[in-house]
Amino acid sequence: MEQPQQPGSSEGSLALSRRAQLAAGQPIGRLMAEALKYPDLVSLAAGFVDNATLPCDATVRCLRQLSSDSSLLRKALQYDTSAGSEAFRSTLMDWSYADWPDARPDPQDVILTAGSNQFLHLLAEALIDPGDIVIAAAPTYFVFLGTLRGVDARIVGVHADEDGMCMEALEEQLQRIESSGDAARVKAIYTVTEFDNPAGSTLSLQRRQRLLEIVSRWRRKHGPLLILSDNAYRLLRYQGESLPPLTAIDPASRDFVVELGTFSKSFSPGIRVGWGVVPAPLVSHLLEMKSNMDFGSPHFSQVLMNEVLTTGELDKHLPVIQAGYQAKLDATLGALDRELGNVEGVSWRTPSGGLYVWLTLPSHVDTSEQGALWKCSTERGVLYVPGHYCFPGEGQPVGRNTIRLSFGVQPAAGIDEGIQRLASAIDEVTAMPI
Amino acid sequence: MEQPQQPGSSEGSLALSRRAQLAAGQPIGRLMAEALKYPDLVSLAAGFVDNATLPCDATVRCLRQLSSDSSLLRKALQYDTSAGSEAFRSTLMDWSYADWPDARPDPQDVILTAGSNQFLHLLAEALIDPGDIVIAAAPTYFVFLGTLRGVDARIVGVHADEDGMCMEALEEQLQRIESSGDAARVKAIYTVTEFDNPAGSTLSLQRRQRLLEIVSRWRRKHGPLLILSDNAYRLLRYQGESLPPLTAIDPASRDFVVELGTFSKSFSPGIRVGWGVVPAPLVSHLLEMKSNMDFGSPHFSQVLMNEVLTTGELDKHLPVIQAGYQAKLDATLGALDRELGNVEGVSWRTPSGGLYVWLTLPSHVDTSEQGALWKCSTERGVLYVPGHYCFPGEGQPVGRNTIRLSFGVQPAAGIDEGIQRLASAIDEVTAMPI
Known part of the structure; x- marks a missing residue:
């Protein structure tokens, strides 16, 4: 039949x-x-x-260095953990938080991925059930909108201007959601913190502070809510001074801020190393999911990027x-x-x-x-x-x-x-x- | 409140x-x-x-070659498509199906991943709604069991011996599922075709033929059903002659067989290049999902593996x-x-x-x-x-x-x-x- x-x-x-x-x-x-x-x-x-x-020449120099260290090369060719190279995670945190040493995360809270987009996907999988809410600037990174729609998220846009997401508008949206009884569905606020894709805007220091306050307050009242701070373009600053990352503004925000980075824009998308720094209780859950997905991103790329950082090639x-x-x-x-x-x-x-x-x-x-x-x-x-x-x-x-x-x-x-x-x-x- | x-x-x-x-x-x-x-x-x-x-020495030689070709290196450092390097997909199909040239798949039907496990995850996401059924040998690859449970699949085990999954037992299970009215939920039959993980068994030629017949018959009656043929260990044969892959036995099976491979076991898990050859109508769907996940696995690894294959280093x-x-x-x-x-x-x-x-x-x-x-x-x-x-x-x-x-x-x-x-x-x- x-x-x-x-x-x-x-x-x-x-x-x-x-x-x-x-x-x-x-x-x-x-x-x-x-x-x-x-x-x-x-x-x-x-x-x-x-x-x-x-960076062709820089890559050649790092490959030569890696090739000349047979024990390191052998390691690079083997599996590593789902979180990725511990040596590189440590180097990476030293390098990334050099200007804010007090905010340097524990490398145990870092997970390496093949590009930060892979980390965004991991987060979407780990956080979102159908109908759960993610709040984002309007406009925002459209590839992540696709990822979120792929897990059936409800995505709420917030008005944004040259300084990124407007905090009054964010509060209004949160209030609207609260009034409609959906507060428990709000899982994350997504922000491309620097020179965002697509609008080129950067969340101002004042708004960063406000954002942290708003989320802290929400969490006291409603429970879990994360900020996903996508720093993909952080290293592509052409004018002005760097602004502190969210967790450097308020160390307590380490409990609810995920900071994402990548070397795809600043070094090479072909080598493709990205990462996320996450609140400690989230680490094991993300690693279990990542074990099911690929048990760790390519180790060779991570060892190569470790060379790039430790030799000063990235700084040059x-x-x-x-x-x-x-x-x-x-x-x-x-x-x-x-x-x-x-x-x-x-x-x-x-x-x-x-x-x-x-x-x-x-x-x-x-x-x-x-x-x-x-x-x-x-x-x-x-x-x-x-x-x-x-x-x-x-x-x-x-x-x-x-x-x-x-x-x-x-x-x-x-x-x-x-x-x-x-x-x-x-x-x-x-x-x-x- | x-x-x-x-x-x-x-x-x-x-x-x-x-x-x-x-x-x-x-x-x-x-x-x-x-x-x-x-x-x-x-x-x-x-x-x-x-x-x-x-393969430390082989890798060094390939890296040296890649380093000396600046236009190729530049390409390797850039993004590629979600499917991965077209040149490598073509090389890979030539190489993998050298003994069965008539069965050589169109490289357009190949998607490269960071290891074949990532491909298994992609398939699970693309095929399984909660409660959908995947049939596998008992015992089978336990990491994939985790991936399948992660998407809420129902997994039905089939008796297996030295020659892999028993076809009578498979037919019995299919009949049982059919009788219970769940035929439309059966999405895939998973088999680690050679030297399987964990049992070391290899699906015999006779059983391969039977499997293709059983699935063809089922498809005529019930519609979509795929065979996921995981060839992760194919290149690690120490005795006897290679058996033909499923699609080389019956070219028509290209419509319903997914063949997965990886160089993680045969060359390097750190470089981590795997792949899947899929029925043509499935390609675009998998690519849209992969775009949401990581828009393509690291290109550098793919270019490097292309060197490994074209220089004969893998054969050596x-x-x-x-x-x-x-x-x-x-x-x-x-x-x-x-x-x-x-x-x-x-x-x-x-x-x-x-x-x-x-x-x-x-x-x-x-x-x-x-x-x-x-x-x-x-x-x-x-x-x-x-x-x-x-x-x-x-x-x-x-x-x-x-x-x-x-x-x-x-x-x-x-x-x-x-x-x-x-x-x-x-x-x-x-x-x-x-």
């Missing part, structure tokens, strides 16, 4: 899980497929890092990439000024670091793939990330007139050309009858 | 997901903690590979480790013969490859951490994996009188010493009044 198809199955020949169905339709894949249709495209979309400043490399990206950022801002400075309703933010500039167009311009601008832009040969992907949906209106521009990959000439093309497309679209 | 704790939360200070709770209590962590209590322990438990035969390395493990297997079997050959009720299997020997003790001996043997063994300084972890629970009785011995790590003298200690512990325990 023919049995019915599994309920929820999206395709007859497969029987996919609900999670597989939730993961369907990631924008990146579609954007890339779209991009391939147009040769000579200038991509201001991809968040890749600059090919020209990848950072000024090089910072100068390189600063020039690209200047080129981006210069071209925007020239091409769009006098166009009514067009504005953008000026970040002090990172890889992104956030552009807002007149409110009637739809930047999505369904809008006229997308068609005009791709035909003219420029690709961007439509900003609407970066909005959680709930809590804040979706900015369909926004754009994320990435300046990491293109040389200055490509940035100029891309923004010229974009401006010309905007010109055409804004001239259309509304 | 104080809100109640999240239902299901296991700890007051945390609010973990159901999945985090399902992942709790992995045996590996406990076994290791237990082991640390006893210095001078001979571990026949860990599935690590032999330190002495790790395999005979070295095969000879090394063969000697360790001989030492294991020799010591078992000497120490336990005349003990009534004690038997073991003789594998032709892999890293494990499966030991069965008299039925009244409980090998678990709760039994007398565990205490006697650890006190005498030998560690093993209690076999009960390797049983799914449903479908087949749990063999609490079984042991997995790993011979990959210890030198021959350690193997001798460990098995002597184990034999002495068995002697003591079997002499106890029942």
Whole structure:
């Protein structure tokens, strides 16, 4: 007798899980497929890092060093623990918290992953049951939105400006959630603390302090709530002084702050070493899950990054990439000024670091793939990330007139050309009858 | 007003997901903690590979080559796609299916992961909703049992012997499931096809053919069902001829067979490159999920393994480790013969490859951490994996009188010493009044 198809199955020949169905339709894949249709495209979309400043020489030196130490090399070729190289976790904490030695975490509270995105996924798995709430800036990192939707989270957006998430707006959202009886469902507040993806904004010191207070208060009243502080772009500062990480502001926040980092942007995404520092009681739970996933990320990469840090290669490399990206950022801002400075309703933010500039167009311009601008832009040969992907949906209106521009990959000439093309497309679209 | 704790939360200070709770209590962590209590322990438990035969020189040569090709090195340091290096996927399929060129898969159907365990996790996420059924040999790979329990799968065990899963027993289980109305819940049959973990058995050619027939028939009647053929130990054959992979036996099975491989056992777990070849319609779904998890495993490792394959280093390395493990297997079997050959009720299997020997003790001996043997063994300084972890629970009785011995790590003298200690512990325990 023919049995019915599994309920929820999206395709007859497969029987996919609900999670597989939730993961369907990631924008990146579609954007890339779209991009391939147009040769000579200038991509201001991809968040890749600059090919020209990848640390080839530094890597060669570290590989040579590693190759000459046969006992270390042998270790690097073997399995390590699920948490990853203990030596590297220790080096990493010394290096990362050098300016805030009192806040240096215990390396036992650090878990290494293949990039910080893998850590975000681990957190989503460990914290979220269907319907649980994560609060994030609107706009925020759209890949993590996909990860959260993949575990059926409810994502609440909070208004944000140049200084990151607005704390009054956060309190309003929390109050709204509390009033609706869902306080116990709030699991985490996610913030890309420095030069965020996509808006380039940095959470100000004052807001960091407020955030810690708000969460402490919430925890006293409602119990568990974590701050996920994603420091992926921390090392890409081109101007001004570093701000202290959350746990350096208030050591007690170690109980509820997860700090994530990565060397994908600051050294090499191909080696791909990221990490999370987590509250001590969370460590064993995350490690048990990670044991089920991959029992530890590639050890060789960790040993290599340990060489990169201990030999001082990273310290030498950072000024090089910072100068390189600063020039690209200047080129981006210069071209925007020239091409769009006098166009009514067009504005953008000026970040002090990172890889992104956030552009807002007149409110009637739809930047999505369904809008006229997308068609005009791709035909003219420029690709961007439509900003609407970066909005959680709930809590804040979706900015369909926004754009994320990435300046990491293109040389200055490509940035100029891309923004010229974009401006010309905007010109055409804004001239259309509304 | 104080809100109640999240239902299901296991700890007051945390609010973990159901999945985090399902992942709790992995045996590996406990076994290791237990082991640390006893210095001078001979571990026949860990599935690590032999330190002495790790390919240090081959790796140095490949790193040197990679370092000298700056354009390749630059590429290796950059992001790649979620599926991983296309060049390597192509090399890998040429190399893996060299003996079965007609069965060579399209590299587009290959996804690279950081070890094959990561691929198993991806499959579990993509296929399993709570209560969905996976069928596996009893005993089977206990880490995957943990992964499956972590997604709330129902795991049905099938009787297995020296030739792997018994096909009559498989048919019986399928019939039982069908009769109970759960046919649509059966998502996959998992088999460690060669020298399996833990039992060392290899699915015979005849059974491979039967398995393909059984699944084809089931699919015609009930729809989707996959075979997950885990070839993790395939390259560790010490005797006899290679058997064809499932898809080489019947090309049509490409529609429903997933073939997994890894270089963790045959080259280096620290570099950690694994892969899965999947039915074409599954590719995009798995890639969307992988994009949410880590958007691709470390590219550097993939480029390095591409060097290892294209330079012939792997072909040169395999005979070295095969000879090394063969000697360790001989030492294991020799010591078992000497120490336990005349003990009534004690038997073991003789594998032709892999890293494990499966030991069965008299039925009244409980090998678990709760039994007398565990205490006697650890006190005498030998560690093993209690076999009960390797049983799914449903479908087949749990063999609490079984042991997995790993011979990959210890030198021959350690193997001798460990098995002597184990034999002495068995002697003591079997002499106890029942």
